[in-house]
Structures are given as structure tokens and as C-alpha cells.
Amino acid sequence: MNVSGPVTFFIIEGLQEKKMLMFGVFFTIYVVVLCGNSMIIYLVRTDPKLKSPMYFFLHNLSFSDMVYATISIPNLLSGLLKEEHTISKTGCILQMYFFLSMGSSCRGILTAMAFDRYVAICKPLRYTTIMTKRLCILLVFAAWCFGYGLVFPAVCLVIRLDFCGPNRVKHVLCDHSSVVRLACGSTIVNNIVSLSTALVILLGTFSLILASYISIGKAVYHMGRAERLKAFTTCVSHLIVVCISYVSATCVYVSYRVATFSPDARMIVAVVYSVLTPALNPIIYSLRNKELQQALTRALSKCVAIPTARRKTIPAVSKVTK
Numbered sequence: 001m002n003v004s005g006p007v008t009f010f011i012i013e014g015l016q017e018k019k020m021l022m023f024g025v026f027f028t029i030y031v032v033v034l035c036g037n038s039m040i041i042y043l044v045r046t047d048p049k050l051k052s053p054m055y056f057f058l059h060n061l062s063f064s065d066m067v068y069a070t071i072s073i074p075n076l077l078s079g080l081l082k083e084e085h086t087i088s089k090t091g092c093i094l095q096m097y098f099f100l101s102m103g104s105s106c107r108g109i110l111t112a113m114a115f116d117r118y119v120a121i122c123k124p125l126r127y128t129t130i131m132t133k134r135l136c137i138l139l140v141f142a143a144w145c146f147g148y149g150l151v152f153p154a155v156c157l158v159i160r161l162d163f164c165g166p167n168r169v170k171h172v173l174c175d176h177s178s179v180v181r182l183a184c185g186s187t188i189v190n191n192i193v194s195l196s197t198a199l200v201i202l203l204g205t206f207s208l209i210l211a212s213y214i215s216i217g218k219a220v221y222h223m224g225r226a227e228r229l230k231a232f233t234t235c236v237s238h239l240i241v242v243c244i245s246y247v248s249a250t251c252v253y254v255s256y257r258v259a260t261f262s263p264d265a266r267m268i269v270a271v272v273y274s275v276l277t278p279a280l281n282p283i284i285y286s287l288r289n290k291e292l293q294q295a296l297t298r299a300l301s302k303c304v305a306i307p308t309a310r311r312k313t314i315p316a317v318s319k320v321t322k
Contacts, residue, residue: 014172036282065278108143
């Protein structure tokens, strides 16, 4: 659809085939994201044995993943139920900003979690004095400011662009690069700023995480077998999440710089990056973390015990009444 005047809305063209099948798949994934991350948040907030800084960061990561998925999936689901998926220009830019910001904030929290693991393994005697509640809150606050502040200039430059048609976004959401390509004027500054921002977010956070794990590796090398196994168990879930997150994000950013990369393949990679990562995080942590498994068992035991206790009290009350 070409427009004669300024663009006031965009048409999202992604996933136009087998819409009902896609709706079922994404709806299921979204339910998994909400249920899995809500479970972790509930367990961390209610179980007294999950009060360490590691679970505080995991709690915030789960919340960020829920917000991250909610920014894109509900709008995608509503679009699959329509003949044509449209979104206003303002709504498109807002979705772009919050989507990029939350993705960056999640990386900031993963970096904070890596620092927490570094202190726990490399400086165990000083862990409680270093990882205070105040520092944990500051690190999470810094992660959110990092995401929302760093992305802001790139999105502001998009607001200043003129869009005069076409207005079809070849993506499943208002992706920054896909929208900028539709602008009428020069987008050189936008491309430079967006690429610089992406490099700072990806390479900056990954470098800090890598430095933390290099230090952890050196410390583990001098440990005994039992201590190595304990350190590995502590870090493995975080390492798996980091690998999935950064590999998929790198594939997305590289795909936009390779001219021969298929738009459909790029879109699939982007969907995996934005949807599957928040869904897999709670599964990975639940399967690899015994303390979370034990907390879930205790929570389920309480749920079963309450109805049983109620059933026992009802006959007792009846006897007293007689």
C-alpha cells in the first residue's frame, strides 16, 4: 500500500500465511512465558530460602522477560486475527522504543548476575559484605537505566524522519531497521547511531560477562573436584541463558548487514530472539536449579495441604455443633 501524503500508520507484513496455526503457536509460547516467569517471581518473593542476591536478580530477569514478551506478542496475536495488521505511527515508535529498551535492560541484568557469580566464587568470604541489598538494587536500577537511556537517541532520530510511503514493515513488529528503511530522506545518521548503540549494548555487556567468567575460570582451576562441581552447578544455568541470548541477538544484527540474507529467514531469527528466549529462561533455571525445584515442591505441598486441612476441620465443627 503506497500513500500519497505523510504516513500515519504502518502495515506489519510478517507471518501472513497459516495465521491460525501461528496464532496457536505464539499464544502457547506467551502462556509459557507468563506462567514460567510468574512462577519464579512468586517463589522468590514467598520462599524464605530464596533470599540470596542470585534469586533477587533472577526475579528481576523474569519480570523483564514478561514485559519484553508483552510488548510484542499481544500486538502480534491481535494482528493474526485481522485481515491486515496495522499500527499507528506513534504506536509503532513506542513499541520500537520499549522493545529495544527491554532487550537492553535484560542484558544489563544478565551482566549483574555474572558479577554476582564472580563475587560468590572468587571472593566467597566477602560475598555478604559486597553483595548487599543496596548494591543489588543499584545494579538492577543501573541495568534499567542502561537499557532505556542508551536506546533513546536512536529512537529520537526515527521520530525526526519523514515517511511518505510505502508503509509496509517486512517484520512481525516495528523493528528499528525495518522501519528506518521506509523513510524518504537520508538515514545514514540513523544507521550509524543504531549500529553504535547495538555494538555498545552487545559488546559492552558481553565483555563484562566474559571478564567475569574468565576470573571465575581461573579461580575454579585451583579448586578441588567437589568445589569445581559446585561452582559449575551455580553458573551453568546463567551461561546457557547468556549463550542463547547473545547468539540469537548477534544473528539478528548480522542479518541486517548481509545483503544476501533472506528477509523471511531474518524474520524467523528475530522471532526466535524475541519470543523463545523469555520462554526458555524459566525452563532452564527450573531444570538446572535444585533450590528452585525444592521451593516449587514446598509451594505445591502447601497448596495441597490447605484443602486437606479444610476438609478435616469441617467434620470437627459439625461434631461440636451436634
